Amino acid sequence: MAKITVLGATGFAGSNITEEAASRGHELTLVSRSTPQDAPAGARVIKGSVLDGDVLAQAIDGADVVVGALSPRGDMEGRVADAYADIAGRLAGTPTRFIIVGGFGSLKDEAGERIVETDAFAPEYKGESRELFAAYERVSAVDDVDWTYVSPAGTFGSFVPDQTRRGEYRTGGETPLAADGSAISGPDFALAIVDAIESSEHSRAHVHFAY
Numbered sequence: 001m002a003k004i005t006v007l008g009a010t011g012f013a014g015s016n017i018t019e020e021a022a023s024r025g026h027e028l029t030l031v032s033r034s035t036p037q038d039a040p041a042g043a044r045v046i047k048g049s050v051l052d053g054d055v056l057a058q059a060i061d062g063a064d065v066v067v068g069a070l071s072p073r074g075d076m077e078g079r080v081a082d083a084y085a086d087i088a089g090r091l092a093g094t095p096t097r098f099i100i101v102g103g104f105g106s107l108k109d110e111a112g113e114r115i116v117e118t119d120a121f122a123p124e125y126k127g128e129s130r131e132l133f134a135a136y137e138r139v140s141a142v143d144d145v146d147w148t149y150v151s152p153a154g155t156f157g158s159f160v161p162d163q164t165r166r167g168e169y170r171t172g173g174e175t176p177l178a179a180d181g182s183a184i185s186g187p188d189f190a191l192a193i194v195d196a197i198e199s200s201e202h203s204r205a206h207v208h209f210a211y
Contacts, residue, residue: 002197005029005063007050007070007087010036012158012186013101014069018043020190021197031059049075050083060090065197068100072131081134088142097200098139098147099193104154105129106136107208108174115176136206148202150193153210155183163187172208182210 008014009030022040048055072080105116116129165187192209
């Protein structure tokens, strides 16, 4: 059993990761600006912002794994990379893993170009995707941090009608597993994340989960 802190626990990715980790008996600390409506029994809930140093210190203290599932929207717009860089600095030199839920746009196409910078990437999502890639660049530059940056499939989020848990996924590197970006449900993405936690795989690596 691992002590897992989930930052952004009420969001789409965070809530699915919370549910999967709880079902497998892990000890959870949930951090969010709003109180989770259905927090698992026994979970520690911290209501507050990761931009608050005291909240952050309390959240990561004693954690085996910190999962960053923050969305660069609202008052977090333009601030996620700073928050993750701060966390990486705090975790440097410790055994605590730092797993970041990133964006599909951080992957590279067949020509080696970041997908977020291609014409095919939706303009309305470029800002968010660039912010998440900036987080990857800043965290990966910190020495002595056991980080993993995870890009979901191109079709991923609460807007996707089919959120079935198939119990399967594929793992790739910095290029999409399918030309169209494929898809993955919230429950199966969470399955992949918790599998990575339990296996200790993908240390200091950028990985991609999709069907």
